[in-house]
Amino acid sequence: MSGTPTADDRLQVLEAITDAALGHLGQEKVMATILARVREVLDVDTATVLRHDPAAQLLRAVAASGIEEEVYQDVRIAVGAGFAGRVAAERRPVILDRVDETTVVNTLLRERGLRVLLGVPMIAGDELVGVLHVGSMTPRDFPESDVELLTLVAARLALEVQIDVSLTDRAAAAALQRSLxxxxxxxxxxxxxxxxxxxxxxxxxxxxxxxxxxxxxxxxxxxxxxxxxxxxxxxxxxxxxxxxxxxxxxxxxxxxxxxxxxxxxxxxxxxxxxxxxxxxxxxxxxxxxxxxxxxxxxxxxxxxxxxxxxxxxxxxxxxxxxxxxxxxxxxxxxxxxxxxxxxxxxxxxxxxxxxxxxxxxxxxxxxxxxxxxxxxxxxxxxxxxxxxxxxxxxxxxxxxx
Known part of the structure; x- marks a missing residue:
């Protein structure tokens, strides 16, 4: 498959991120479904969502496809540090064509053999919710159409994360208060x-x-x-x-x-x-x-x-x-x-x-x-x-x- 998504490819991704049926799934399955479709359409090897913790100024891996160990190992990146941290700090798409210790602080990305990365911020309103990035082990370009598509997916995932965090926090707060x-x-x-x-x-x-x-x-x-x-x-x-x-x-x-x-x-x-x-x-x-x-x-x-x-x-x-x-x-x-x-x-x-x-x-x-x-x-x-x-x-x- 070409690295440049066709109109049909973009339609598949749009259908995936707007599928009403996903609303009946938990957040983990929703993200897994969307990330898998993104990997297929963009012809990349990895896709990762990192959630922003504003209090700690950290990004934390909460979903991944093709590099699930980022979640299993609780990868955390400081805002402003390395590739994902730069995306978060600058709040704009970043394309990285050199993946080494000078550009990436997450050793898992280097160990996987990724050669190029594309990351976009996940923003809801004016709030930074996290970072979505994809990676390829084969050198390639990411045209503007790829950036636009990933930005669209990031907006959908930002809403998903924001709703989940809000519901989880409210439930946890209510349970904590009742217990005390x-x-x-x-x-x-x-x-x-x-x-x-x-x-x-x-x-x-x-x-x-x-x-x-x-x-x-x-x-x-x-x-x-x-x-x-x-x-x-x-x-x-x-x-x-x-x-x-x-x-x-x-x-x-x-x-x-x-x-x-x-x-x-x-x-x-x-x-x-x-x-x-x-x-x-x-x-x-x-x-x-x-x-x-x-x-x-x-x-x-x-x-x-x-x-x-x-x-x-x-x-x-x-x-x-x-x-x-x-x-x-x-x-x-x-x-x-x-x-x-x-x-x-x-x-x-x-x-x-x-x-x-x-x-x-x-x-x-x-x-x-x-x-x-x-x-x-x-x-x-x-x-x-x-x-x-x-x-x-x-x-x-x-x-x-």
Whole structure:
């Protein structure tokens, strides 16, 4: 077969990459089918897809035909390094007619005896998704028609990879978040609890979480947090913060000190990450809670015989932001009092100021049982409208004497 695809050849490839039947196959089989057709039509010996990891600035082999060991051996190429790295960095087609250690960093390509390579970037919108390259062990030219055809295939594969990554990340983030949120709230002497969590519909699963755990001395830790961003990365950071906070909670009975340690950990090991956190420690007598707020919204306090109010606690910078020494506020919990922690998705709406949401929340948080309070809050602030952002609420009530 000639190295220059005919009109019929191009039609075969177009049919392969637009075949609706491929939608019923997994990504691996879709890519294998398309790459095999590309090798046949372009008369090349190898075809490889490398996915771009923007965080690590790496390309990773995820599919190959004729040189499958690239995937089996988890080949990784830095953006800007060697042939594939150059395609990614320049975001344009590259033809390489000399394959040696000066032009290619992937030794598998040299060991296969490839003499010429053609690579094109896989781009979706403005996003670099990866690199698609083909190689031949026989010296040859790649005419403009080959470049155009491979560019077309790359666009199709870019969409395939992007959809797969999005679905995989969303599923992984949801599974991770479900595994880290308490499946069942613990039974704590002198207290009752109820909680709700609803993932947002628009940006995808985020980093909202709540936690409740007993501490030494019959004390109780209560946490409500919100990691900036959405998707798998936010969920992973949320998991790390949750674990670190629990560890620091065993070392100190001062919530401000716990959040200070958490902030130091994030700034050192995860620079750029940002989260708001409310952390409270309820005393063994259950008559007060020591509270520290890292950029988080103030909890709502309902006391029998009094109007519900936002707790007047000092709000310090979020986790990940340097600032003055963190502070704690001691809040009294008389018998029958209710304390409601929540994330901003509950009270923020695009069409109205947050103050309106906070006012509405204080109106519906009462001294009734936590389950009743949660139901009333969700009915009043969510109702029949799907949540745009993640919503988390945790209601704690001190037993009446």
């Amino acid at each position: 949120l308490p499946g069942r709230l613990p039974t704590i002497r002198g207290m009752q609890f109820s909680a709700r969590y609803v993932p947002g519909t628009e940006p995808g699963v985020g980093g909202d979480w709540y936690d409740l755990f007993p501490l030494p001395g019959d004390r109780l830790g209560i946490v409500m947090g919100d990691v900036a961003g959405h998707g798998l990365n936010a969920a992973v950071i949320m998991g790390r913060l949750r674990s670190a906070l629990r560890a620091y909670a065993l070392e100190s009975d001062d919530p401000a000190e716990v959040l200070s340690k958490l902030d130091r950990k994030v700034q050192y090991f995860e620079p750029g990450a940002l989260a708001t956190v409310a952390y409270g420690i309820v005393t063994a007598s259950r008559d007060s809670v020591a509270l520290s707020l890292a950029g988080h919204l103030n909890p709502v306090l309902a006391v029998p015989g009094e109007p519900s109010v936002l707790v007047g606690a000092a709000v310090d910078p979020p986790i990940g932001v340097s600032g003055p020494r963190r502070r704690k506020t001691v809040v009294g919990l008389s018998p029958g009092s209710v304390l409601a922690f929540y994330t901003d998705g509950l009270v923020e709406r695009r069409a109205s100021p947050i103050d309106a949401g906070l006012q509405r929340l204080t109106e519906v948080v009462t001294v009734e049982p936590p389950g009743v309070v949660c139901a009333r809050v969700m009915a009043a602030l969510v109702g029949t409208t799907p949540a745009q952002d993640d919503i988390a609420i945790l209601v704690a009530r001190r037993d009446a004497d």
